[in-house]
Amino acid sequence: MALRKTGLLNTAGTPEPVNVQGDRSQIPSPKIPLALVLFGSPGSGKGTQSKLLVRELGIPQISTGDMLREHVRNGNGVGTKVEAKLKAGILVKDEVVNVLVEERLAQPDAANGFILDGYPRTRAQAEMLCRMLAARGIHEVVIHLVVDYNVIIARLTGRRQCPVCGTLYNDISKPPKVPGVCDLDGAKLVVREDDREEVIRQRLEAYEKQTRPLLDYFREKGKSLYEIDASHDAPEQVFRKIEALIRKQ
Numbered sequence: 239m240a241l242r243k244t245g246l247l248n249t250a251g252t253p254e255p256v257n258v259q260g261d262r263s264q265i266p267s268p269k270i271p272l273a274l275v276l277f278g279s280p281g282s283g284k285g286t287q288s289k290l291l292v293r294e295l296g297i298p299q300i301s302t303g304d305m306l307r308e309h310v311r312n313g314n315g316v317g318t319k320v321e322a323k324l325k326a327g328i329l330v331k332d333e334v335v336n337v338l339v340e341e342r343l344a345q346p347d348a349a350n351g352f353i354l355d356g357y358p359r360t361r362a363q364a365e366m367l368c369r370m371l372a373a374r375g376i377h378e379v380v381i382h383l384v385v386d387y388n389v390i391i392a393r394l395t396g397r398r399q400c401p402v403c404g405t406l407y408n409d410i411s412k413p414p415k416v417p418g419v420c421d422l423d424g425a426k427l428v429v430r431e432d433d434r435e436e437v438i439r440q441r442l443e444a445y446e447k448q449t450r451p452l453l454d455y456f457r458e459k460g461k462s463l464y465e466i467d468a469s470h471d472a473p474e475q476v477f478r479k480i481e482a483l484i485r486k487q
């Protein structure tokens with residue numbers, strides 16, 4: 239695919255982007271720098287798409303879920319504060335998440351743009367983000383990954399992970415060769431703690447009540463908001479749709 243190269247991703251120290259086929263890619267021409275907000279329900283594929291986009295765009299993924307889980311693993315002050323909330327599928331306090339994001343955006347690798355995965359999730363977070371981006375003169379594009387409720391449930395309840403190498407499987411869409419066992423290292427697969435059924439229900443409720451209403455907020459504020467049907471296409475096809483949108487910016 240021939241895309242036009244811009245200065246966005248070719249500044250010193252930034253890796254040459256590689257597209258999903260693994261070959262050297264030419265880059266779309268988004269306004270520089272770009273804040274790409276991947277928006278959608280738990281299980282809509284934000285994390286998967288973020289990883290593909292990182293490879294293509296050479297800008298970092300900022301996943302508040304990953305950052306919070308890392309604090310929990312480290313057992314530090316933030317980790318202790320948020321651990322119970324993560325286990326229960328309840329949103330962490332805005333003050334805590336906003337500070338994490340503010341600090342992360344100040345890192346040098348975020349200077350040319352970034353992909354936000356799982357942030358903002360509340361009105362207070364969205365307002366904070368608008369302020370941070372306005373202060374930096376950063377253009378924001380929100381992409382809403384729209385996925386049918388039944389597909390979401392099947393994805394989240396069927397998710398299994400290898401505790402040794404971290405590979406993700408799904409009972410329906412990506413089953414291991416031997417049920418319950420990792421293809422790569424033979425370890426017994428486990429269910430992520432917040433992928434248990436009662437916690438999934440809680441996470442989806444938090445999304446419906448606290449996060450989905452942000453779509454109206456983005457519209458009211460006149461943000462660039464796009465919807466992509468991500469229910470049935472393979473991740474690479476969804477990625478191509480996102481890529482086409484970015485190219486138009």
Ligand code: ADP
Binds near residue numbers: 323363
């Ligand atoms: P998912 O989108 O599948 O729920 P995440 O990894 O994004 O998974 O989030 C896992 C958990 O981390 C959430 O259930 C919540 O407890 C916490 N979390 C992540 N991002 C935020 C955020 N922006 N605001 C508040 N809590 C968050």
